[in-house]
Amino acid sequence: MKPSQVTTLEGNEAVAYIAYRVNEVCAIYPITPSSTMAELADQWASEGKTNIWGNIPLVVEMQSEGGAAGTVHGALQTGALTTTFTASQGLLLMIPNMYKMAGELTSAVLHVAARSLAAQGLSIFGDHSDVAAVRHTGFAQLASSTVQEGHDMALMAQASSLEGRIPFIHFFDGFRTSHEVNKLSLIPDEDIRAMINAEQVRAHRGRGLSPDNPFIRGTAQNPDVYFQARETVNPFYVRLPSIVQQKMDAFAELTGRKYQLFDYYGHPEAERVVVIIGSAAQTLIETVNYLNKQGEKVGVINVRLCLPFSAEHFIKVIPSTVKSIAVMDRIKAPGSTGEPLYGDVVTVLAEAYASGTLPTATIPRITGGRYGLSSKEFTPAMAKAVLDELKKDQPKNHFTVGINDDVSHSSLDYDPSFDIEPDEVVRALFIGLGADGTVGANKNSIKIIGESTPLHAQGYFVYDSKKSGSRTVSHVRFGPNPINSPYLIHSASFIGCHQFVFAEKIDVLENARQGATFLLNSPYGPEEVWDKLPRSLQQSLIDKDIQFYVIDASKVALETGMGNRTNTIMQTCFFAISGVLPREEAIGKIKESIKKTYGKKGEDVVKKNYVAVDQTLAKLYKIDLPKEANGLIDIPPIVPSQAPEFVQNVTAMMMSGKGDQLPVSAMPIDGTYPSGTTQWEKRNISAFVPVWEPDICIQCGNCSFVCPHGVIRSKFYPESRLNNAPENFKSAQINARGFPDIRYTLQVYAEDCTGCSLCVEVCPAKSLQQSGVKAINMKPKEPILQQERTNIGFFEGIPFNDRSKVDFSSVRGAQFLEPLFEFSGACAGCGETPYVRLLSQLFGDRLIMANATGCSSIYGGNLPTTPWTKNAEGRGPAWSNSLFEDNAEFGLGFRLSVDKHTELANQLALELKGEINPALIDDILEATQITESQIRQQRIRVAELKAALIQLDTEKAKDLLSVVDHLVRRSIWIMGGDGWAYDIGSSGVDHVLASGRNINILVLDTEVYSNTGGQMSKSTPMGAVAKFAAGGKPLAKKDLALQAISYGSVYVARIAMGANAQQTLLALREAEAYPGPSLVLAYSHCIAHGINMEHGLKQQDLAVASGHWPLIRYNPALRESDKNPFVLDSPRPTIKLKDYAFNELRYKMLSRSHPVESEQLMALAQKVVNQKWEIYEEMASGSGARFHPDASVKQTSKKQGS
Amino acid sequence: MDLTTNYMGLTLQHPIIASASPLSGTLDGIKRLEDGGSAAVVMFSLFEEQIRHENDAFSHLMESGTQSFAESLSYFPDVDEYQVGPESYLELLQQASEAVDVPIIASLNCVTGDGWIDYAKQMQQAGADGLELNIYSVEPDLDATSDELEQRYIDILKAVKSTVSIPVALKLSPFFSAMGNMAKRLDEAGADALVLFNRFYQPDIDIQDLEVKPSLGLSSAGEIRLPLLWIAILHGKLNASLAATRGVENPDEVIKYLLAGADAVMTTSSLLRHGPAYTNTLLEGLKAWMEARRFSSVKQVRGSMSRAKVANPAAFERANYIRVLESYQSAYI
Structure with a gap:
């Protein structure tokens, strides 16, 4: 037995390491928390790493887990050693193939990071629901309980399957094991080879389909034999446990690690x-x-x-x-x-x-x-x-x-204070911001200690439910013996608070043990910090006899040229005072690690980091605790007292991190939650917010139009309203003739702003005197926060403008529509949410939304607080997320239900005509409901009808009451990302578009799987790098617009708000008004593009200017008047593709990793752009006669009676 | 007719060199410069600051939004085989030095001492025939003295010279109070050539948008005067070669520079305007002029109107001034 290499790895990597080495083909699809395994396989393949047979496994991304399973099955049936990685719904999508694979006695292992199944709600976290759901497929199931076991059992499963012929699921706990970093011994390749029997590999190949030895497998069987044939496999299952045990014994011989x-x-x-x-x-x-x-x-x-x-x-x-x-x-x-x-x-x-x-x-x-x-x-x-x-x-x-x-x-019942963790284990908690590098620094510390000392290390990281301004808590243990404590730290010996704001907001010492060390990154020095702490924190420091240290890490970082990178500084403090290693040794290790990390970037970068380390030690202060907590600061309440009861009692608990304490009775029984709860969570995540300059502003509405978070709102109102306005409340004369007494206010909801500054970027109004000053500018929030709270309070008292009096057709008018999607947890500067917010403004009070799983379902529906809200009338978008793959069909279900109930309402109204004012019924049934004022009138009529029905109080009247709201036209939207529309939900989208029904599909096209971390979709453009396309995508993106246009009866638009906001508005309104299916593809810049999000809109503009994203509208209704239904809304490309593309890391990466390929792909991509433009131009020119008439329009119009 | 010249220890077929510009940004571009007749090619400048900035931007964007949300802990594949330094520049330099016969002079602009040394060394290894140090700085610090700034030039030059064995040229700005002394000190510090002068980035102001806008147009013939003056003054006084750059539009400017004492004449603007083959036009013009004047070699032309050689040396120092003083008097009365 040779000493094996000791390293620190995440569970996923420990498993993938083996899976990659013992397979020839991997068919993959991303799903949390298993995605990392697939990503690593793809990455290793692109780096040319080989399996134990010296060849590079073929790694192919499929359109869904169902697709991956089919491919796995096919590759296995033709003799290749094949695997895949999945979890949760992904595993469920594999079920049909799993029966086949097991029924055919196929040697294979699927690696599963076990995860909950979506039931009353989706969860990305770990349990065994998924593997339990596939117990009857015939797969064997082998479980791992640690990272080391994951590594070992992956091999055990493969070896056993080859011998026993039963396919295996090898699973381990999602997140808890898949994402835990721990120290482990790698299995050397010679041991892997010793475990994998070469004869059995050849036998597996030999069972593959081959025309040189033809047979058929996969027959259709009848009552006479199916049953008996099903029983043939029994001996294999009987034998399998002994085989697995033999493999475990052989493994123990090789590695010394014994399993039963x-x-x-x-x-x-x-x-x-x-x-x-x-x-x-x-x-x-x-x-x-x-x-x-x-x-x-x-x-x-x-x-x-x-x-x-x-x-x-x-x-x-x-x-x-x-x-x-x-x-x-x-x-x-x-x-x-x-x-x-x-x-x-x-x-x-x-x-x-x-x-x-x-x-x-x-x-x-x-x-x-x-x-x-x-x-x-x-x-x-x-x-x-x-x-x-x-x-x-x-x-x-x-x-x-x-x-x-x-x-x-x-x-x-259990006693939460029961604590058995040994004193020899250093237990450290680090509270940081996602953006501040805390997690990265901790992973680095684990690597340093785990790989260069005899100590053991374990790290587990807890993330936020929001994508911007999110809090991370790192749970890190170090100790002399292996650490397999798979639970969070509740009695920490060290707590690092990397952002002062957390000390002001939450109980940071909740999990500190008596005598623990507390390190606080504080802008206040040792003399003044005490008075800046909340009293409760002061009390905890005293009560728990805490060793209290402060450092101004931001200042040290700035002074030592590290910019805003405080993570090295905080990491140094930890090493200096935690006692994990002797101080000198610890500092030496940090410096070694710096050299390793930054050596490639040049000696002076290394030196700069060294200086930062040394300066850190000089600026780290221990604070002597006063005897009394005498602070004047209180931790503010989680939600204000005017929040609804549910928010006070339930939501606030989740927000404060105490959701675990909520009893079952506090939970809604069927997954139904109230709308509009983000308004109660004032996250205050940005230190800078936009400030409006009324004198410069031209009231164009661009800023509120692009605001991803719905924090910029406009209202106009009679001047008299200002009588009781707060002193600093800003307003301007409305910029329209004939309204001398009307004022205009643009209010920024400062506490909800994420600081993305898209509003400033898009603002066209500049000061005539001052360079760099626009009508809206980013300024520090702190000095204006109190005044803005007062201003917002006053602004909220001004009613939103009457929808029937607002010009829906202009960007300028749209700013006065109330957003019914607000303050989501999307990334700061998100490119999707401006479209979503706009939809909610345009159609929100009659909108039903089917939302595919992905970013939009997460920022739209991830607890504790959700952004879809309602207006003063209590109306607003009704939202639901079913799954990832089924969203188009799910939304079509909405349509059918609405159609049926509208039909029922019409019928019942006709039947009741004699008992109610017949003219009212006639007006209702014959009403045209296109414009907002027409809809408003219909609402009034329906309200009158309701009153009459209540009065009538017959069975039929009650029936009509149950569906009467359908008499106001509803707007059905189906929304999701490109991963859904182009890949997993593609056939559903296609089918729903072909249904002819009046549905609207909005694709938030980021050209990549954003939510799961940047995997390639069929929308990913040529030459861009993504996960699963580490070598750059060699194929052009699918033209979904042209596919849909080919039906002739689908309204299709391609929009990009940053290039042409007016066209965006027009297209969404046309799509909604079109009585058949509509498809709108919206260019959504994304953090996964590797851009400064501040420039997202500019990139949208360049995407259009380069011809990468031509703006189009195809309106079949135009065929009725013999017009050309295909309208090209953007001008001929004015810049080269690379002038757009190379502003983005996704393209630039390839030019750095594979410059030659990058150049070739970019040249080819330019050709594609040119050619596509010619096609579009040709389609847009001449008469519309080339496009066949839209038969569905008249039919659907008839159906709808509109 | 002997058109050869010796520039920084390199023997060139003739004195016209393509100076650092985007034309040398690709191998094809460099080949076209050679085909167009350039006697040597100065490659576009490698800017250390830009490499650093791009690296910082690269790491920042790679890490942006990562380790924040459980489903998307990163957004890009974690491939670490990236070019983070001057690899692509060096690769092009290597390819160019193998592919063309004329000397390739690499051009370097750095902001740190380590940068100058590391990159210079790597350029030599990649096959550069010479180095041109493009020292460029606008010093906004009002406490920085001219001594300190001048010493910086000397230090950089000495550091690079002690690192490489290929010849090293300095491209200078004209803004030294004692230009002549500065040239002498650089010469003494081992400069193999001085290139006169750098054209600075001098921003403009947009009065509509109230914004500072970058502005760098092509040079015009009127701009040759300053380099011409200093080449004429320095010719014959230094060991270092002198190269003139700026304002070459026609063969006339080439001739003027040579007459003033330049060992080589560099141009970018005319090649950008007329294409790389314009070097041949310039050369033909030079030849025709030499033939008409019966010069048999460039050597003969060089410096024949330098300050040391002209009849009235004071004209170089005070020419414009004297003209202004004298012009109100008739020459004939």
Whole structure:
């Protein structure tokens, strides 16, 4: 046995490392939290890394997990060793192929970062719902409970599958294991080769389809033989557990790491035992060891081979002394007799009892319980509660632990203060901002310590629900022994608060143990910092006897030429005072690491960092704690007192990070949540906000039109309203003739602003005297915050302008429409949300939205607070997210339901005509509802009808009341990103466009999978680098517009707000008004383009100017008047493609990594642009006779009666 | 007719050189300059500051928005095989030095001491026949003295000279109080050539938008006077070669520079205006003039109207002034 290389890796990488080495083909598709495995495989392939046979695996991205599964199946059937990586819904999409693969006894391993399934809500976090849902496919299931195990079991699964011919799912806990960084020993290639039997690999190839040895596989079978054929595989399943155990034994010979199918830990004469799968087994092992030292007799069985469940092996590990067993599942199986592992254990023990093979005298008492859904914490305290419960005569069955179930009373109580972490482990918490590099610095510290000292290290990182201004909390442990504590740190010996603002807002010492060290990045020096702390924090510092240090990291960074990079400085402080390593050694290690990281960038960059390190030590101060907390500052309330009850009681708890404490009864029962909760979360994430200059402003509305966060709003109102205005409330004479007494105000919601400054970029009005001053300018927020709070309060009191009096057709007019999508958690400067906000302004009060999973469903629907809101009448967008792949179909369902209920309302109204004012009914049924004023009139008529129906109070009247709102025309929108529209949902989009129904599809086209972190889609342009296209995408993007135009009956537009806001507005309104299907493709600049987001709109303009994104509208309705329905709205390209492209990292990357290929691809891409432009120009010229008439318009018009 | 000249220790077929410009940005461009007749090519300048800026921008954009949101912890593949330094410049330099016969002079503009040394060394390794240090700085610090700024030039030159064995030229700005002494000090510090003069980036102001706008037009013939003056003064007094740059529009300017004492004449503007082949036109014009005047070699022409050689040396120092003083008097009365 040779010493193997020790390194620190994330769980995903530890697994992918093996998967890549033992496969020839990977068919992949991104899904959190498994995406990293696929990304690494693609990256390694592009770097030319080889598998154990010396060749580079073929890595192919598919359009969906369903597609990936099909490809995996195909590659396996033709003999290639093939794998894929997935999770959650992705695994569900693979089910049909999984039955096939297993039925055909195909050697393969799918690696799954196990994740919750979307039910009452989506969750990206970890539990075993996904793998439990595929238990019947015939796949074996092998589980890992640590990062090291993930690495080892990946190989075990592959070796076993090759020998046993049963395909495997190898799974590990999403996030908890997939994203944990830990120290591990890499398996050397010679050991991998020793585990993979070459004969079996050749046998696998030999079973592949070949015309040189033809056979057919995949026949259709009939009642006579299907059943028997299904039973042929039984011996393989019987044999498999022994094969896996043999592989584990062989592996132990090679590496010294020993595993069993069921690993028992604990007292040899344990009376109480827990059976569990995955990372939580480690929590139990720690707890069991601790309790046994206290004199208890407890144990835990860590289930590795979950399927086939070997009764024989299981029985062997049960201590004969056991009296009670708790079986814990990390899933919820509503309506079942118990979750799957519980079912397996009950069955096995009952059968053993019946057959007399049970090691115990009587059958132990068995209870089942649920824990840890969606990465819910499972701590030693909870583990103890489970073991304690087993002591009882009547332990609770079908229990839950980790929550307070005050509805079904299933939950076990536990003592959260139970803490068994050994003192020798340094437990550090770091609270930072996503943007400040805290997580990166911690990962680096783990690498430094884990790889260059004998110490062990573990890191787990908790992120925010928002994409901008998000808080990160790093949980990092260092210690002399392996660290496998798969739970968050609740008694930290070190807490680093990397942003002062957190000390002002939250209880940063909540998880500090007595005597812990607290490091605060503070703009206030050692003399003044104390008075700037909230009183409660002062009290905690004193009560917990905290060692308190401060440093002004921002100042040190600035002074040492590090700009705003404070992470190295905070990291140095940690090394200096945490005691993980002797101070000198620690500083030496940091410097070594700096040299390694920055060496390539030149000696002076290294020197600059060294100076920063040395300066840090000189500027780090220890604060002597006063005896009393005498501060005058209080931590502000989470939400204001006027917030609705639900927000006060539930949302605020989630916002404050205390959502774990919410009981079951506080939760909506069916996933229904109130609209418009972001307004209560004043996030104050930007230190700079736009400030309006009324004297310079021309009231064009551009700034509010582009604001991604809905923080810039305009109203006009009679001058008399200003009588009670606050002193600093700004207004200007409205810039329109004939309204001398009307004032105009543009109000910035400063507390909700993310500081993206798109508004300033787009502002066309410049001061006549002062250089660089526009009608709106970024300025520090602090000095104006109080006054702006007052101003906003006053502004809110001014009613929004009457929609029927606003000019919908101009950008200038649109600023007066109330946004019903506001303050989302999207990235600062997001390119998608301005379109979304605009939709909500134009059609929000009658809008139903089907939103595909992705960025828009996350910033639109991720708890705790959501941005879709309602107006003063209580109307607003009704929003739902079903899945990723099904969104077009989901939205079509909305349409059908609306059509049916509109038809029903019409019919009932006609039937009731005699009993109600017939003229009213006629007016309602014959109303034209195109313009806002027509819709407003219809609302008045419908309100009158409602009143009459209530009066009437018959069965039929009640029926009509239940659908009467449909008499006001609804606007059905289906929205999602390009990953959905071009890839996974492509066939649905296509089918819905072909349905002829009046639906509107908005594609927020970022040309990449943004939400999952920048993977290539079919919209990704040629020459751009993306994940899965690390070598640059060699093919041009799909022209979805032309595809849709080919139907002839679909309204199609391609828009880019930054290039032509007026065309954007026109296209959205035309799409909505068109009575058939509409498709609008909206260029959305994105952080995944690698741009300064401040210049997002400029890039949009350049995208159009270069011809990359020609603005078009295809309106089939124009064919009725014999006009050409294809309108080219942008002028001929005026710049070269590269003059647009090379402003973006996604293109520039290739020019740096592969300059020659980059040049070739860019030249080809330019040709594509030129050629496409010619096609468009040709389509736009001449008469429209070449386009066939739009038959659907008349039909649909008839259907709609409009 | 002998058109050869010796410039910074390099023997050139004739004295006309393509100066640093975008024309030398590609291998094809450099080949076209050679085909067009340039006796040597100064490659476009490698700006250390730009490389640094691009690297910083690159890292910043790579990290932007990362490690913030659980689903998208990064946005780009983590490939670390990137060009972060002058690789593409050096690659082009290497290709060019292999592909063309004329000497290739690499041009360098740095902001740090390490930069000058590292990049100079790498340029030599990549096959540069000579280096041109394009020292460029506008010093807005009112406390920085002329001594300090001048010393910076000397230090950089000495540092580079001690690092490379190929000849090193300095492209200078004309804004030294004691230009002659500065030239002498640089000469003593080992400069193999002085290139007179750099054209500065001098921004303009847009009175509509109230913005400062970059402005760098092509040079015109009127601009030759200042270099002409100093070449005439310095000719024959230094070991370093002298190259004239600025304002070459026609063969006339080439001739004037040679007469003043230039060892080589550089041009970009005329090549940008007329194409790389314009060098041949300039050369033909020079030849025709030499033939008409019966000069048999460039050597003969060179410096024949330098300050040391002209009949009235004071004309170089006070020419314009004297003319103004004298003009109100008739020459004939």
